[in-house]
Amino acid sequence: MGSYxxxxxxxxxxxxxxxxxxxxxxxxxxxxxxAPCTAMYSSVFGGIILDPAMMLVPIxxxxxxxxxxxxDTAMILDGCLYxxxxxxxxxxxxxxxxxxxxxxxxxxxxxxxIQMTAASNCRRGSIRYWLSAGPxxxxxxxxxxxxxxxxxxxIPTEYEQCREGVxxxxxxxxxxxxxxxxxxxxxxxxNVLSIMDAEDRGAFASVWVDEQGxxxxxxxxxxxFVTAERELVLPAFDKILSGCTAKRLxxxxxxxxxxxxxxxxxxxHMTAEEAKRSVEMxxxxxxxxxxxxxxxxxxxIGDGKVGQLMLALSDLLWEDxxxxxxxxxxxxx
Amino acid sequence: MGSYxxxxxxxxxxxxxxxxxxxxxxxxxxxxxxAPCTAMYSSVFGGIILDPAMMLVPIxxxxxxxxxxxxDTAMILDGCLYxxxxxxxxxxxxxxxxxxxxxxxxxxxxxxxIQMTAASNCRRGSIRYWLSAGPxxxxxxxxxxxxxxxxxxxIPTEYEQCREGVxxxxxxxxxxxxxxxxxxxxxxxxNVLSIMDAEDRGAFASVWVDEQGxxxxxxxxxxxFVTAERELVLPAFDKILSGCTAKRLxxxxxxxxxxxxxxxxxxxHMTAEEAKRSVEMxxxxxxxxxxxxxxxxxxxIGDGKVGQLMLALSDLLWEDxxxxxxxxxxxxx
Numbered sequence: 001m002g003s004y005x006x007x008x009x010x011x012x013x014x015x016x017x018x019x020x021x022x023x024x025x026x027x028x029x030x031x032x033x034x035a036p037c038t039a040m041y042s043s044v045f046g047g048i049i050l051d052p053a054m055m056l057v058p059i060x061x062x063x064x065x066x067x068x069x070x071x072d073t074a075m076i077l078d079g080c081l082y083x084x085x086x087x088x089x090x091x092x093x094x095x096x097x098x099x100x101x102x103x104x105x106x107x108x109x110x111x112x113x114i115q116m117t118a119a120s121n122c123r124r125g126s127i128r129y130w131l132s133a134g135p136x137x138x139x140x141x142x143x144x145x146x147x148x149x150x151x152x153x154x155i156p157t158e159y160e161q162c163r164e165g166v167x168x169x170x171x172x173x174x175x176x177x178x179x180x181x182x183x184x185x186x187x188x189x190x191n192v193l194s195i196m197d198a199e200d201r202g203a204f205a206s207v208w209v210d211e212q213g214x215x216x217x218x219x220x221x222x223x224x225f226v227t228a229e230r231e232l233v234l235p236a237f238d239k240i241l242s243g244c245t246a247k248r249l250x251x252x253x254x255x256x257x258x259x260x261x262x263x264x265x266x267x268x269h270m271t272a273e274e275a276k277r278s279v280e281m282x283x284x285x286x287x288x289x290x291x292x293x294x295x296x297x298x299x300x301i302g303d304g305k306v307g308q309l310m311l312a313l314s315d316l317l318w319e320d321x322x323x324x325x326x327x328x329x330x331x332x333x
Numbered sequence: 334m335g336s337y338x339x340x341x342x343x344x345x346x347x348x349x350x351x352x353x354x355x356x357x358x359x360x361x362x363x364x365x366x367x368a369p370c371t372a373m374y375s376s377v378f379g380g381i382i383l384d385p386a387m388m389l390v391p392i393x394x395x396x397x398x399x400x401x402x403x404x405d406t407a408m409i410l411d412g413c414l415y416x417x418x419x420x421x422x423x424x425x426x427x428x429x430x431x432x433x434x435x436x437x438x439x440x441x442x443x444x445x446x447i448q449m450t451a452a453s454n455c456r457r458g459s460i461r462y463w464l465s466a467g468p469x470x471x472x473x474x475x476x477x478x479x480x481x482x483x484x485x486x487x488i489p490t491e492y493e494q495c496r497e498g499v500x501x502x503x504x505x506x507x508x509x510x511x512x513x514x515x516x517x518x519x520x521x522x523x524n525v526l527s528i529m530d531a532e533d534r535g536a537f538a539s540v541w542v543d544e545q546g547x548x549x550x551x552x553x554x555x556x557x558f559v560t561a562e563r564e565l566v567l568p569a570f571d572k573i574l575s576g577c578t579a580k581r582l583x584x585x586x587x588x589x590x591x592x593x594x595x596x597x598x599x600x601x602h603m604t605a606e607e608a609k610r611s612v613e614m615x616x617x618x619x620x621x622x623x624x625x626x627x628x629x630x631x632x633x634i635g636d637g638k639v640g641q642l643m644l645a646l647s648d649l650l651w652e653d654x655x656x657x658x659x660x661x662x663x664x665x666x
Contacts, residue, residue, distance in 0.1 A: 009440055009441045009444040010444075011448070012374065012380055012381055012444075012445055012448045012449070013379065013380035013381065014380060014381045014382075014383065014452045015378070015380050015381065015382045015383065015384065015387075016383050016384065017359075017384050017387075018355055018358075018359065018382060018384035018386045018387025019352075019355065019384075021378050021380070021382055021384075021387050022351055022352065022355050022387065024378070024379075025351075025377075025378070026350075026351065035393075036393045036468075036469065036470045036471055037392070037393060037471070040392060041345065044358075045348070045354045045357070045358070046346065046357075047345055047346035047347060047348050047354070048345055048346065048347045048348065049347075049348045049351060049354055050347065050348065050349050051348065051349065051350050051351035051352075051354075053351045054348075054350075054351025054354050054355065055391065055392050055393070056389035056390060056391055056392060057389060057390060057391075057392050057397060058388065058389055058390075059370070059373060059388050059389060059390050059484060059486060060368075060369045060370060060388070060486075062525070063397065064390060064396065064397050064519070065404065065461070065463070065519060065521075066519065066521040066522070066524070066525055067400045067519050067520045067521050067522045067525075068521070068522060068525045071398065098522060098526070099525075099526065099529055107342055108342045111342040111343075111345075112345055115344070115345045116345070119347045128398070128471060130398070133525075135369075136369065137369045138369055138370070138461060138486070138488050140521065140524055140525055140528050140552055140553050141525065141528050141529050141532055142525065142529070143529075143532065151392060153392060153393075153471070155471050173512070174510035174511075174512055174513070175510075177507035177508075177523075178507075179506070179507055180507070180522065180523065185522055186397070186398060186399065186400050187400045187520035187521075187522045187523075188398075188399040188400050188401070188473065188520075189399070189400045189401060189431060189513065189518055189520045190510075190513065190520075191399070191473055192395070192399055192400075192401045192432075192466075192473055192474065192475070193431070193432065195473050195474050196432055196474050196475070196476075199474055199476065219473055220473050
């Protein structure tokens with residue numbers, strides 16, 4: 001039999017009621033820097049909460065202890081939500097693949113997210129939202145959970161269009177199997193370890209190359225290339241996440257073909273060897289929207305400077321975010 | 334521009350203060366079935382909380398939104414914690430692999446878990462505990478998080494030694510790469526989908542067989558076989574989780590060799606084809622501790638009845654849980 005009290009470890013406080021704990025958290029938030037999110041919606045609470053002390057989720061929620069949750073995002077720019085609908089569509093596809101239902105129909109999810117954004121008063125940043133198998137027990141299967149849960153947060157960020165180039169490195173952290181890479185779920189430990197690997201090596205982010213040598217994706221972004229023939233190529237989406245920003249880029253890029261700047265636009269499998277001969281390269285993702293890569297694994301891409309075609313593509317996306325057709329004006333009070 | 338209010342969706346309540354939300358949750362818990370856990374420890378709260386309404390974790394915790402967390406367990410039987418130390422050792426190995434630190438040294442983590450169990454007054458069930466990259470932001474890398482978080486819960490369960498046989502099925506849900514299978518982290522969506530697949534097919538749980546045809550593990554348990562030569566064989570732990578109960582079984586099983594019931598005990602790679610010719614098969618995991626499998630993929634194992642050697646092995650483990658050397662008497666008040 002072991003002894004339980006170690007020297008110097010001491011007594012841990014026991015709280016009978018949550019009220020005292022909440023008061024402590026509220027005190028703490030008064031003296032600390034702003035919370036990372038300014039509004040949260042929780043179907044468990046049944047409303048939008050503006051108090052950072054209570055921006056919490058049940059520990060028995062299966063998203064917390066089993067990773068049984070999916071998520072998606074949307075950017076807020078100039079008080080508008082950009083491309084919420086395609087993100088919501090992907091969100092519900094991810095949930096179906098992960099066998100997670102929704103406590104509400106799609107139009108209610110959408111309305112909640114818009115109301116949450118309005119309540120936050122945030123004009124620039126992003127929203128993130130999750131569907132979870134829900135709280136109920138600590139088992140593996142969700143069959144004992146009373147029902148799925150829906151959460152959302154508003155994250156203010158003073159982001160700007162990226163115009164400086166960054167470095168990328170190929171990571172040795174294993175890729176997810178395609179089933180899990182193509183559904184946007186919270187099992188992001190491979191992504192976390194791959195970006196931390198990149199940071200250790202002085203890069204902005206990592207790139208996954210699959211076992212066959214084909215370029216896959218970054219840890220939370222897609223990658224894009226301009227070949228020597230001035231063709232815009234993105235890796236095919238069959239084994240990686242189908243990025244909403246990447247898809248919008250593919251829809252807008254033909255304008256540069258019409259203008260004679262690009263010769264073509266498409267997705268296909270591309271080996272890393274071929275990709276490294278590109279004249280321009282970039283990360284593509286909401287909030288960037290196009291981040292030029294000037295060096296990959298220590299090797300210059302093109303002439304090692306920020307590519308003009310990637311900047312032109314970035315301008316197309318940024319313009320679309322500022323004044324394009326898929327923006328929802330947030331009804332702030 | 335889209336319109337934001339859909340017919341019939343309605344206004345979502347907005348709570349300025351968490352106090353009202355907490356009161357609602359406290360009211361709800363008065364009228365619902367017992368909470369799945371009877372005590373929780375949180376390093377964010379700095380104590381043990383007995384109020385189910387406040388058994389919550391911050392939504393900006395990277396374990397919640399990125400799966401950047403590891404966990405482990407220990408069983409409570411007759412008011413004792415069984416094999417806490419080997420589980421804690423594995424826990425800290427998992428954390429190191431996942432690049433998660435700890436807010437406290439090992440002896441304090443251990444003491445907190447024992448004090449939490451005492452405060453719960455639970456005599457039979459289990460504890461589960463997590464180290465997380467911690468709250469702080471919604472990014473991918475944990476470099477912006479002020480520090481790691483430690484959480485624990487006590488889960489009462491009236492479990493008994495399993496003596497009935499169950500069915501198993503091979504799952505087509507992809508396995509995790511070895512790096513992630515060998516560290517016990519919360520990215521359990523593959524495990525969730527594989528057990529739900531098994532449940533759909535009328536089985537207790539699934540078995541993973543790797544691409545080379547070798548038996549791997551179950552979704553939250555190891556598997557064990559008694560061959561026609563009466564050798565106890567478990568799949569090698571190089572690509573799967575090194576189960577604490579499985580390791581204890583391997584340590585105790587030589588008693589059955591001495592008694593002439595088994596001819597040998599070991600771990601090795603074993604094809605599913607060979608494994609299906611076994612005379613006995615079982616799931617092995619804490620809380621079972623040995624669950625005989627009588628049918629796998631519709632094919633009887635041995636004579637299709639509960640195997641006597643697996644029951645004898647189960648007795649060894651159950652006896653060890655009841656009166657073995659690695660038990661900590663919980664200091665209940």
